[in-house]
Amino acid sequence: MTKSIRFTKMHGAGNDYIYVNTMAYPIDNPEELSIAWSKPHTGIGSDGLVLIGSSDIADFSMHIYNADGSEAMMCGNASRCIGKYVYEAGLTQKNKVTLETLSGIKELQLKIEREEVTEITVDMGMPAVGEIALEVEAGGEIYTGTVISMGNPHLVIFVDEMDQADLASVGPLLECLPLFPDRTNVEFVQVLKPDEVRMRVWERGSGITQACGTGACATAVAGVVRGKTKRKTKVIMDGGPLTIEWDERSGKVFMTGGAVNVFEGFIKV
Numbered sequence: 001m002t003k004s005i006r007f008t009k010m011h012g013a014g015n016d017y018i019y020v021n022t023m024a025y026p027i028d029n030p031e032e033l034s035i036a037w038s039k040p041h042t043g044i045g046s047d048g049l050v051l052i053g054s055s056d057i058a059d060f061s062m063h064i065y066n067a068d069g070s071e072a073m074m075c076g077n078a079s080r081c082i083g084k085y086v087y088e089a090g091l092t093q094k095n096k097v098t099l100e101t102l103s104g105i106k107e108l109q110l111k112i113e114r115e116e117v118t119e120i121t122v123d124m125g126m127p128a129v130g131e132i133a134l135e136v137e138a139g140g141e142i143y144t145g146t147v148i149s150m151g152n153p154h155l156v157i158f159v160d161e162m163d164q165a166d167l168a169s170v171g172p173l174l175e176c177l178p179l180f181p182d183r184t185n186v187e188f189v190q191v192l193k194p195d196e197v198r199m200r201v202w203e204r205g206s207g208i209t210q211a212c213g214t215g216a217c218a219t220a221v222a223g224v225v226r227g228k229t230k231r232k233t234k235v236i237m238d239g240g241p242l243t244i245e246w247d248e249r250s251g252k253v254f255m256t257g258g259a260v261n262v263f264e265g266f267i268k269v
């Protein structure tokens, strides 16, 4: 039997996902729907699908599927969008919201102005720092990357000039290196100032996106461990900036930025 699912298309720094409140509209094949709905011509068009659900251990839960249907452990931009969604839909009155994810519970601090959520800070937890200067080969070039996990895997590569790397051709090669059996997200980063960087991302399972929240956090952490940036850094991506702070005392990474509601609709399944 065909049913209609209500969705909201949102973006955080241009990283766009389709959001479904599964407490009202349960979904049992998110992998297939993420592939179909993410397509720009025959679907809604997005970087993937995000399910907002109930939780026994937090205020809400998040499940994130990439455009290729693979499920990820965490999504920084989606966590901010969920903060905006749940408050503005009247699902909570709190300005501090907890979110259960596959990489643990994240705390969202909402800035509310005239009943609108204008900014969200997410406690992204502690990063796991892997190899600091790992040499990898892709497309005949050698790159030096820093391996960081923010719940999901990232390879952060510093370059002198952003146009030095052809992200579309080298991104998929680096994503699928045998060294990364679970694949990896890839960030190319140019340091502009000690507290400002330019970053472009190739996302595991979605390709080039306008921004990646966990990628921005991984970038900021890599900048510190490589001695290139300060602990608080503005990360400027194709879709806009995020402010990332790796707090020295707690060891946690805090991500601050906005979230935008683009449109809502119903789609038949």
Ligand SMILES: N[C@@H](CCC[C@H](N)C(=O)O)C(=O)O
Residues within 6 Å of the ligand: 015, 064, 066, 071, 072, 073, 074, 075, 076, 077, 078, 152, 153, 185, 203, 204, 205, 206, 211, 212, 213, 214, 215
């Ligand atoms: N865009 C996201 C991360 C989404 C998941 C990622 N592609 C993965 O597979 O790990 C973000 O904002 O963090």
